[in-house]
Amino acid sequence: MKYLYSVLFVFPFVAAAQLPLASLPDFMKPNTAPAEVLNSTHVTLTENNFRLLETNVIGKSRGFKLLGFITIVPSSHTRAMSRLYGKMHVEPGRPQTLANVVHESSSTYLILFSIPQVTIRADLVEFTNNPSDTEPPTASAARTRFLRRER
Numbered sequence: 001m002k003y004l005y006s007v008l009f010v011f012p013f014v015a016a017a018q019l020p021l022a023s024l025p026d027f028m029k030p031n032t033a034p035a036e037v038l039n040s041t042h043v044t045l046t047e048n049n050f051r052l053l054e055t056n057v058i059g060k061s062r063g064f065k066l067l068g069f070i071t072i073v074p075s076s077h078t079r080a081m082s083r084l085y086g087k088m089h090v091e092p093g094r095p096q097t098l099a100n101v102v103h104e105s106s107s108t109y110l111i112l113f114s115i116p117q118v119t120i121r122a123d124l125v126e127f128t129n130n131p132s133d134t135e136p137p138t139a140s141a142a143r144t145r146f147l148r149r150e151r
Helices: 002-017 077-088 139-150
Strands: 050-062 064-066 070-073 096-109 113-127
Touching: 050 077, 077 113
Parallel strands: none
Antiparallel strands: 050 113, 064 070, 064 113, 096 113
């Protein structure tokens, strides 16, 4: 009788092990890192042909993960870059670019959840026509920096 109970107890597990099922459902699998596209342009800033318009501008994106691996709200590199550009006041048609770009990914782990965060920091540089061009920044650039300091 003891043998019969052990067979009846083990049989469902043995039968389930033979089924072609995934080990974890998709919503419980940890997110794999997306393929990162790194576009880079090498610019040498050794000559006096640029102006530094804004420094240390930061764009952040936060997410939320339940139990540390079930993503509810993902942190996004695109959202962080959009916020960075929104704070920088980049003017279309001007020879401006980002310099000294720093990208950080971090997470705060608490007991039942974690908060992933993407932070991107950069400086805004504008190129001038010739290396001896030392004119002061335009009124709009000076106004942008002044407004940024007030916040």
